[in-house]
Amino acid sequence: GDSVTQMExxxxxxEEAFLTINCxxxxxxxxxxxxxxxxxxxxxxxxxxxxxxxDKGSNKGFExxxxxxxxxxxxxxxxxxxxxxxxxxxxxxxDSNYQLIxxxxxxxxxxx
Amino acid sequence: xxxxTQNPRYLITVTGKKLTVTCSQNMNHEYMSWYRQDPGLxxxxxxxxxxxxxxxxxxxxxxxxxxxKEKRNFPLILESPSxxxxxxxxxxxxxxxxxxxxxxxxxxxxxxRLTVL
Numbered sequence: 001g002d003s004v005t006q007m008e009x010x011x012x013x014x015e016e017a018f019l020t021i022n023c024x025x026x027x028x029x030x031x032x033x034x035x036x037x038x039x040x041x042x043x044x045x046x047x048x049x050x051x052x053x054x055d056k057g058s059n060k061g062f063e064x065x066x067x068x069x070x071x072x073x074x075x076x077x078x079x080x081x082x083x084x085x086x087x088x089x090x091x092x093x094x095d096s097n098y099q100l101i102x103x104x105x106x107x108x109x110x111x112x
Numbered sequence: 113x114x115x116x117t118q119n120p121r122y123l124i125t126v127t128g129k130k131l132t133v134t135c136s137q138n139m140n141h142e143y144m145s146w147y148r149q150d151p152g153l154x155x156x157x158x159x160x161x162x163x164x165x166x167x168x169x170x171x172x173x174x175x176x177x178x179x180x181k182e183k184r185n186f187p188l189i190l191e192s193p194s195x196x197x198x199x200x201x202x203x204x205x206x207x208x209x210x211x212x213x214x215x216x217x218x219x220x221x222x223x224x225r226l227t228v229l
Binding site for chain 2: 046
C-alpha cells in the first residue's frame with residue numbers, strides 16, 4: 001500500500017543552521033504531498049503542499065520540491081529559529097481518497 | 113473563527129468505562145475523520161465520514177465507533193476502552209468538493225490526550 005518514510009529524529013540544530021528533513025514516499029498513483037507541523041501542545045497545521053511533480057511548496061521560509069524521479073519531498077529551510085522547534089510530519093493523499101497517509105514524524109530541536 | 117473543536121482535551125479513565133470524545137466543525141465540511149497519533153507511528157486513521165450518515169473504517173477501527181447524524185459533529189465512541197487505546201486523538205475535516213481530495217486542506221482539532229488505566 002501507499003506509505004511515507006521520513007528521517008528519524010530528534011534533529012538538533014543551532015539557530016541559523018540549514019535544515020533538511022528527508023521524506024520519501026511509495027504510492028501506486030500520483031499523490032499530492034504535504035508537510036504538517038505540530039508545535040508543542042498544539043494540533044496539526046498545514047505547512048506546505050505540492051500537488052504534482054516538480055511543484056515547489058513554500059511557507060514561512062520552508063520549502064519542499066515534489067521529485068517524482070526520486071519519490072521524495074524533502075523539507076528545507078535556510079536559517080532555522082528557536083521558534084521552529086516542533087514535530088514535522090510528511091504526508092500524502094491520493095485524489096480519489098481523502099485519507100492522509102503519514103510519516104512517523106521528525107522532532108526538530110533548535111538551540112539558541 | 114473557522115475551527116475544529118474537540119472535547120475533552122485531556123481524559124484519564126479506567127478500562128471498560130464507556131467514553132465519547134466529541135468533534136465539531138463550523139466550516140460546513142462534508143468530510144470528517146478521526147486519527148490516533150502514537151510515537152514512532154505517525155497518525156493512523158480510525159474512521160472517516162464523507163457526509164451525514166456515511167461512515168467507513170480507516171486503518172485501525174477496532175474498539176471504536178463513530179456516528180454522523182449532523183454535518184458538524186463526528187463523535188468518537190469507545191464502548192469498552194482498553195490500555196492500548198491510550199493515545200493522542202485528532203479530528204479533522206475538509207470540504208469534499210469537485211476538485212478532489214488534494215485541493216481541499218484538512219483542518220485539525222487541537223487533539224485529545226486519552227489515558228486508559
